[in-house]
Amino acid sequence: MSNNVPEATVARLPVYQRALIELVREGASSTSSEQIASMARVNASKVRKDLSFLGSFGTRGSGYDTGYLLEQIDRALGLDRSWPVAIVGLGNLGRALANSQGFSSRGFFLCGLFDVDPSILGSRIAGVLVRHVDEIGADPDRAASPAIGVVATPAAYAQEVADRLVAAGVGCLLNFAPRVLSVPPHVLLRYVDLSIELQVMSFYLSHRGAGPGVPAGSAISAAASLPHPVGMNAGA
Amino acid sequence: MSNNVPEATVARLPVYQRALIELVREGASSTSSEQIASMARVNASKVRKDLSFLGSFGTRGSGYDTGYLLEQIDRALGLDRSWPVAIVGLGNLGRALANSQGFSSRGFFLCGLFDVDPSILGSRIAGVLVRHVDEIGADPDRAASPAIGVVATPAAYAQEVADRLVAAGVGCLLNFAPRVLSVPPHVLLRYVDLSIELQVMSFYLSHRGAGPGVPAGSAISAAASLPHPVGMNAGA
């Protein structure tokens, strides 16, 4: 198997994994591509083709053994190890991330939290000490150095933070700042961008027969552009 | 133009928009596909092809007028209106979202916040009253009804919340819960899934060298700093 797995397939493996965890929990000892597909809301041949990139783990005529398949997917995803993650920027979002299940779940652990705000430096979030951004990569202990860096700073600082994380040796960057970043080619960069998601939705809403959108010039949208918008007035 | 814009193109328009806002702020009155491309980290023909789906806004030989192009992109994205957004689930993540720039920015406004926790019902977050989930869609005022619903609840409640938002008439759902949702075909569903992002990164870390960009086994990728997984076989 190894390396020729399409990116789109990789992104679906965690979804199959979740379906399998659910099935195992329910006590189902075997399953089918059809069943996984319906849980993952994709079609069955996609499931079969995706799994075939990892190997052939099923039995013709009867399906897949849930536990075994789950193991294989976990192994393919590299979840038989734990990757150290550092979060930079501990505003509302960064703190929410630090406290979220995602990082404490199997496969990952928080190895560092960084910010510049003196009022939180030295405190602990999710049990981890908050250090100054200048200390990124300063720890001589290799095992304390992050494999994954999460950027949750304001947009203006995102590139500099990314540069520091790269210098500290991260292999992957997950960027929550609304900013295009530049990283060397050996670093995998992924974006989670709320404003892009919203704008894509706006596109579809406005190209799908007039929905409940409020014209931009109206009082309501003027209010909406203030820091603390209050919605709901009479509509257009 | 209208509706035949590829989804991949739609997702890049906000990035071009950002680049143009930056250019306008710098006072640049005109620009080129090459310049936009370098700011968006894509290649120039992609920019030209993407823009050509919206119309032909440039001038051969000289480029694009920044202000005019920005206007056209905003119009294509439907940002000449403001869309009402409701957030359901006001834990750490939901609160961070409610307070984030994304929603108060041009094009969107918070029209409702919903939860079930009695200790926050009736309070205000980002200036908006927190109401009980049962009140989703209960408001007879059509303008108060959300066009976009954001699901930020624990996974277990996500499907039920999605159903309620759909019943209340949302056209789009943005799901932050680690759960596959089922919605009717007329509703646009998008996911922001931290654990998928992390697991994709785990895949690339453990298949290092296979990542996009650097061929497997190359000197660069082998030399490219340390892998730091911790522990093996962390039992399922």
Place this chain on the structure above:
DNA sequence: GGCTGTGAACCACTTCACAGCC
């Protein structure tokens, strides 16, 4: 008979290369 694994057809998006226009 039933379900997996997979070549082949298909489709969406990207990239190329150049015609068209300033």
Place this chain on the structure above:
DNA sequence: GGCTGTGAAGTGGTTCACAGCC
């Protein structure tokens, strides 16, 4: 000459349809 706009070629991913195996 320079840069846009766009057919055409190329690429990656999805879906089909069926051979292979239990």
